[in-house]
Amino acid sequence: MDKIAQVQCDIAVVGGGPAGIAAAVTVAESGGKVVVIDDNARAGGQIWRGGGAVKGQPREAACWFERLSKSGVQVLSGARVFHAQAGILEAETDRSLLQIRFGKLIVAAGAREIFLPFPGWTTPNVFGAGGLQALAKSGLPVAEKRVVVAGTGPLLLAVAAYLTEHGASVACICEQARLSDLLNFGALMFRFPKKFAEAIRFRVKTRHTSYWTESHVIAAIGKDRLEAVRVSQRGHARDIPCDYLAYGYHLAPNTEVAQMLGCSVREGFVQVDECQQTTEAGIYCAGEPTGIGGVELALLEGQIAGHAAAGDADSAKALFPARARYRKFVRAMKETFSLRPELAALATDDILLCRCEDVTVGNARKHDSWKSAKLHTRCGMGPCQGRVCGTAAAFLFGWNIESQRPPVFPARCSSLAAMSSFAAGRQINGGPQ
Amino acid sequence: MTVSADVLIAGAGIVGAACAWELAKAGFQVAVIDQAFPAAGATGASMGHIVVMDDSEAQFALTRFSQLLWDELRDELPSTVEFDGCGTIWVAVDEEEMAEVQRKCAYFQARGVRVEILDSGALHHAEPNLRAPMAGGLLVEGDSVLYPPTAAAFFLEQAAALGTRVNFGKAVSRFANGNAVLADGTVLCASKLINAAGQHAARLTPGIPVRPRKGHLVITDRYPDMVRHQLVELGYLKSAHSLSGDSVAFNIQPRKTGQLLIGSSRQYNVEHDRVEPPIVSQMLLRAFEYMPALGSLSGIRVWTGFRPATPDKLPLIGPWSEDPTLYVATGHEGLGITTSLATAKLIRAQITGAAAPIPAEPYLPSRQTIAEVHG
Amino acid sequence: MAETLTVYVNGRAIAVPAGSTAAVAVLLAGNVYRTSVSGEPRAPLCGMGTCFECRMEINGVPQLRSCQVLCEPKMEINLRG
Numbered sequence: 001m002d003k004i005a006q007v008q009c010d011i012a013v014v015g016g017g018p019a020g021i022a023a024a025v026t027v028a029e030s031g032g033k034v035v036v037i038d039d040n041a042r043a044g045g046q047i048w049r050g051g052g053a054v055k056g057q058p059r060e061a062a063c064w065f066e067r068l069s070k071s072g073v074q075v076l077s078g079a080r081v082f083h084a085q086a087g088i089l090e091a092e093t094d095r096s097l098l099q100i101r102f103g104k105l106i107v108a109a110g111a112r113e114i115f116l117p118f119p120g121w122t123t124p125n126v127f128g129a130g131g132l133q134a135l136a137k138s139g140l141p142v143a144e145k146r147v148v149v150a151g152t153g154p155l156l157l158a159v160a161a162y163l164t165e166h167g168a169s170v171a172c173i174c175e176q177a178r179l180s181d182l183l184n185f186g187a188l189m190f191r192f193p194k195k196f197a198e199a200i201r202f203r204v205k206t207r208h209t210s211y212w213t214e215s216h217v218i219a220a221i222g223k224d225r226l227e228a229v230r231v232s233q234r235g236h237a238r239d240i241p242c243d244y245l246a247y248g249y250h251l252a253p254n255t256e257v258a259q260m261l262g263c264s265v266r267e268g269f270v271q272v273d274e275c276q277q278t279t280e281a282g283i284y285c286a287g288e289p290t291g292i293g294g295v296e297l298a299l300l301e302g303q304i305a306g307h308a309a310a311g312d313a314d315s316a317k318a319l320f321p322a323r324a325r326y327r328k329f330v331r332a333m334k335e336t337f338s339l340r341p342e343l344a345a346l347a348t349d350d351i352l353l354c355r356c357e358d359v360t361v362g363n364a365r366k367h368d369s370w371k372s373a374k375l376h377t378r379c380g381m382g383p384c385q386g387r388v389c390g391t392a393a394a395f396l397f398g399w400n401i402e403s404q405r406p407p408v409f410p411a412r413c414s415s416l417a418a419m420s421s422f423a424a425g426r427q428i429n430g431g432p433q
Numbered sequence: 434m435t436v437s438a439d440v441l442i443a444g445a446g447i448v449g450a451a452c453a454w455e456l457a458k459a460g461f462q463v464a465v466i467d468q469a470f471p472a473a474g475a476t477g478a479s480m481g482h483i484v485v486m487d488d489s490e491a492q493f494a495l496t497r498f499s500q501l502l503w504d505e506l507r508d509e510l511p512s513t514v515e516f517d518g519c520g521t522i523w524v525a526v527d528e529e530e531m532a533e534v535q536r537k538c539a540y541f542q543a544r545g546v547r548v549e550i551l552d553s554g555a556l557h558h559a560e561p562n563l564r565a566p567m568a569g570g571l572l573v574e575g576d577s578v579l580y581p582p583t584a585a586a587f588f589l590e591q592a593a594a595l596g597t598r599v600n601f602g603k604a605v606s607r608f609a610n611g612n613a614v615l616a617d618g619t620v621l622c623a624s625k626l627i628n629a630a631g632q633h634a635a636r637l638t639p640g641i642p643v644r645p646r647k648g649h650l651v652i653t654d655r656y657p658d659m660v661r662h663q664l665v666e667l668g669y670l671k672s673a674h675s676l677s678g679d680s681v682a683f684n685i686q687p688r689k690t691g692q693l694l695i696g697s698s699r700q701y702n703v704e705h706d707r708v709e710p711p712i713v714s715q716m717l718l719r720a721f722e723y724m725p726a727l728g729s730l731s732g733i734r735v736w737t738g739f740r741p742a743t744p745d746k747l748p749l750i751g752p753w754s755e756d757p758t759l760y761v762a763t764g765h766e767g768l769g770i771t772t773s774l775a776t777a778k779l780i781r782a783q784i785t786g787a788a789a790p791i792p793a794e795p796y797l798p799s800r801q802t803i804a805e806v807h808g
Numbered sequence: 809m810a811e812t813l814t815v816y817v818n819g820r821a822i823a824v825p826a827g828s829t830a831a832v833a834v835l836l837a838g839n840v841y842r843t844s845v846s847g848e849p850r851a852p853l854c855g856m857g858t859c860f861e862c863r864m865e866i867n868g869v870p871q872l873r874s875c876q877v878l879c880e881p882k883m884e885i886n887l888r889g
Binding site for chain 1: 824825827831832835836839841844846848849851852853854856857858859860861863869871875876877878
């Protein structure tokens with residue numbers, strides 16, 4: 001039987017990564033009652049996974065965790081938001097249902113990796129780039145494993161550095177972007193000394209690993225698990241034996257919660273004003289869902305949203321110049337790491353598009369729209385709700401992947417039954433006993 | 434651009450698709466138009482339950498005839514249609530409902546439908562996850578379930594192989610007097626038009642007495658063998674047949690994938706298709722009363738759809754008196770999947786002038802019960 | 809030395825570092841995979857609770873995302889198709 005916990009707060013924050021932590025701490029330090037709802041066991045999101053307890057967190061992370069622990073913010077961990085409506089959030093943990101009544105809401109739900117289908121992409125030991133790093137941070141030993149890191153985005157270098165630090169042998173980094181675009185990006189980073197220094201540190205750590213540009217994985221080879229990857233580098237293909245493939249094609253924003261609340265989305269990102277407020281009054285959004293821009297921007301946007309939600313417009317405004325500087329990364333990353341059309345050609349008809357329902361690219365491709373493809377092939381109708389295949393289909397077919405009905409994550413039927421104040425307080429697994 | 438055909442069908446849902454195939458088989462040049470894509474309306478939202486109903490002679494005749502047509506067709510259906518002859522159990526919670534079970538049993542047996550009364554123990558054996566003890570139930574073995582969108586797609590494919598043409602994705606701005614006009618200016622002409630537009634029927638042909646009746650459904654993740662038959666509470670009929678107001682009734686379907694489809698709800702006078710948590714809540718709580726174990730299952734999706742409902746609970750199948758070229762094939766409420774094949778046969782007979790396979794009078798748009806409302 | 813604890817993957821005892829997730833326990837078990845709806849072997853992809861490839865039964869509760877469940881002593885992790 002599920003426990004139901006009802007929580008009241010001034011401001012609820014969805015997501016306990018850098019943006020969420022910054023927002024929550026900012027509000028709490030100005031006196032508001034804040035609750036953070038986060039689906040991992042500890043706050044930190046992806047980039048600061050593991051929270052304050054983990055050794056080797058960046059110094060900035062450690063500072064924020066320290067402030068968080070002193071701020072009085074209530075962090076509800078292991079909680080997945082599945083429904084939101086005016087003034088109420090509903091989330092579930094593995095054993096309970098949480099109903100959170102809020103005055104204002106800050107959505108800091110982060111981003112997820114973009115996975116593009118290619119031959120062999122469903123083979124065990126093909127992981128996301130951030131995915132393998134997340135698993136390694138969750139206890140997976142990578143020492144002496146041979147790893148290929150591939151895809152696109154600044155994450156690749158960071159992941160390769162992390163893996164190397166933990167004893168893996170990273171055979172190569174295959175970045176699909178062009179060298180000229182990467183150099184431009186490097187030039188921008190150079191104006192941000194800390195970021196640039198971090199990138200240099202990553203490259204120094206991975207100095208024994210080839211970093212190839214205009215390079216991507218063509219196929220993952222292996223019967224029951226990965227044995228090698230076939231990589232293309234400027235048109236030449238070669239096979240590289242390896243234990244793990246860590247691949248990801250940059251990030252897609254998690255806009256579902258904001259969309260469910262009616263917030264407008266433009267070109268896939270949540271629209272916000274200069275105070276990070278969405279098109280819905282009292283609902284703010286900070287970090288990756290407003291534009292993929294990295295951790296510094298997320299921290300700034302989180303603080304601005306926190307100040308604005310707490311009614312402190314001046315403190316919010318004071319951070320506008322810094323935010324404007326770091327906002328440059330949004331456009332720069334989008335342009336530098338935009339996906340080249342060759343990648344779409346890897347998704348041949350016979351390979352799977354939807355991994356939950358095992359629907360092939362060919363079957364999905366017969367349709368003109370995501371809605372029609374979903375209905376007729378059931379791609380996107382599995383538990384991931386299209387987070388993997390829909391995002392891929394948007395790139396492959398140019399479809400608009402829209403529609404946010406609750407639940408935005410699968411939830412127990414008993415939790416769905418509580419999805420309104422009507423059921424609040426009633427016995428949920430109810431009926432005559 | 435002008436397109437001509439013998440018959441032009443508006444609506445690529447299961448009814449329109451079934452009519453297209455049937456008329457193509459009869460040798461007509463058929464064209465099908467739809468503002469969206471096949472099964473985008475009620476068909477795509479529906480449960481896909483093929484069920485014989487006893488609430489009136491006319492309803493029985495139509496559902497029974499159609500069910501038998503489905504049985505004849507079943508071996509031809511591709512595996513994507515997921516046809517499963519799992520049967521229905523009407524569940525009785527108390528002695529009063531068991532009396533209803535007895536009545537239904539007699540009714541069906543007198544009309545040649547194989548049924549079996551299950552007592553409390555037999556019901557529990559058949560469906561161990563139902564709360565026990567129930568009073569019992571009625572097993573209707575000949576009922577089935579399938580996945581409606583792929584069934585509609587199959588009918589359209591078969592029709593296309595016989596020369597049927599389709600034009601999807603454009604709003605229909607005119608549909609009368611042998612003509613249809615699409616949003617991009619395409620003009621289609623045919624000697625016969627069929628309005629099979631379901632919840633949109635009245636927009637295409639003003640005056641068709643069809644009102645949308647909203648429903649919600651929940652689908653779970655895969656839990657194989659948890660439910661073996663379509664299970665429906667006997668109170669379902671009260672819900673389906675209340676002429677106004679919101680209602681819910683326990684109705685659960687096992688899909689071949691192992692997922693469970695949980696319903697059902699009915700609402701009038703709601704135009705938006707947004708999921709309404711209070712209705713979902715009522716519907717699920719009702720379901721938990723019958724099957725408590727549902728509470729802990731993972732619910733993956735919730736959606737809504739609009740059944741096309743008529744004032745007297747029977748569909749409209751036949752000529753539309755105000756337009757000599759126009760036939761209506763809509764208003765099937767919650768029985769569109771079941772009765773799609775029978776509807777197609779009736780329409781074929783009406784258009785070709787052949788003898789109707791079952792008496793067509795109860796479903797004619799010109800019938801008394803409709804005329805009274807229509808005015 | 810970090811502490812380890814024992815969990816059971818398909819009935820087999822596996823030692824994992826404390827703080828590991830159930831998904832990691834399955835990876836450490838080796839040769840244990842979830843079976844997809846068409847029979848393919850699958851292992852975690854995203855590592856962060858969005859792809860659902862890691863879903864399995866944990867302590868009797870089916871369809872949990874093992875990459876977000878911390879191992880506890882004697883946890884029973886079962887993978888079925």
